[in-house]
Amino acid sequence: MDLPVMPPVKPMLAKSVAKIPPGMQYEAKWDGFRALVYRDGDEVVIGSRTGKPLTRYFPELVPAVRESLPPRCVIDGEIVVAYGGRLDFDRLSERIHPAESRVRLLAERTPASLVAFDILAVGDDSLLSLRQADRRAVLEAALSGASPPVHLAPATRDPAVAQEWFERFEGAGLDGVVAKPLDLPYRPDTRAMYKIKHERTADCVVAGYRFHKSGPVVGSLLLGLYDAQGVLQHVGVCGAFSMRRREELAAELEPLRTDHADHPWAAWADAEAHEHARLPGAQSRWSGKKDQSWVALRPDRVCEVAYDHMEGDRFRHTAQFRRWRPDRTPPSCTYAQLEEVVRYDLAEVLSGG
Structure with missing residues (x-):
């Protein structure tokens, strides 16, 4: 694997605030496993928030990444499991199992999805210094042909829409809203974004x-x-x-x-x-x-x-x-x-x- 941004990278984080701040990009806050996905041709590596590999636990996502992501890229997102029309963290947690046979069985019974919400590199270019608004445009173009189980995370710049998401989406298992400053470069392992959670x-x-x-x-x-x-x-x-x-x-x-x-x-x-x-x-x-x-x-x-x-x-x-x-x-x-x-x-x- 030879990418402009190489693993392991610790993802950019968010600090808690009480209210939705104005003038930012807003996304739903997903309740799953944070994951950085590295693809270089057929080679795919999925890393956790701490840098530990997750690839073996979610074998069904490897062909999906090859199908939906650009040939060379680094994507920041969340691995989630849906059950009964909502996110199910307990079933997601069961996917981390030492036995290969159990991993394969659960991949069929409770398949995972990848929700992409940022991009760190594409082709030969590192995008870490690019502002958030520009990275979002690149991400949307990169995932224009994506299909389930790979999804582009919905985003808005309208705080009224973000407030509606905050109030409505919890019923689907999400736990709040993330606000991202439009001029923010990607800052690994730094709490540079904002999260608004239910209390x-x-x-x-x-x-x-x-x-x-x-x-x-x-x-x-x-x-x-x-x-x-x-x-x-x-x-x-x-x-x-x-x-x-x-x-x-x-x-x-x-x-x-x-x-x-x-x-x-x-x-x-x-x-x-x-x-x-x-x-x-x-x-x-x-x-x-x-x-x-x-x-x-x-x-x-x-x-x-x-x-x-x-x-x-x-x-x-x-x-x-x-x-x-x-x-x-x-x-x-x-x-x-x-x-x-x-x-x-x-x-x-x-x-x-």
């Missing part, structure tokens, strides 16, 4: 915590919600505390410490139990050999957290602690409080809504 709040039971990597202080709080049968389900964690606050929390929660045997999640160490309930400590291909142990707390306290969206019955990302809720009782913290997003067909998103 909601929920009152959750604090039923445990994990230690921070630095020592015996709180790393993250384990959150629970009661389902319709009155069973406390583990829905995620909240973190991002200062070191001083981590020390304070460890002391504050000490009186609530209890044995795992007396806890609603007592079966957490049993692998089979995870098939029937949401429990902390599940091993996965992502956690590897990471220590998943946790400190059990009596589920007596409630906190309010901010979250962006749900993935099935759990928080898709780490939630943010907002405040304690001494006025709420743990049994009142149920799934019923969560806002239900109106479903929206992913095909409408890919066509620009």
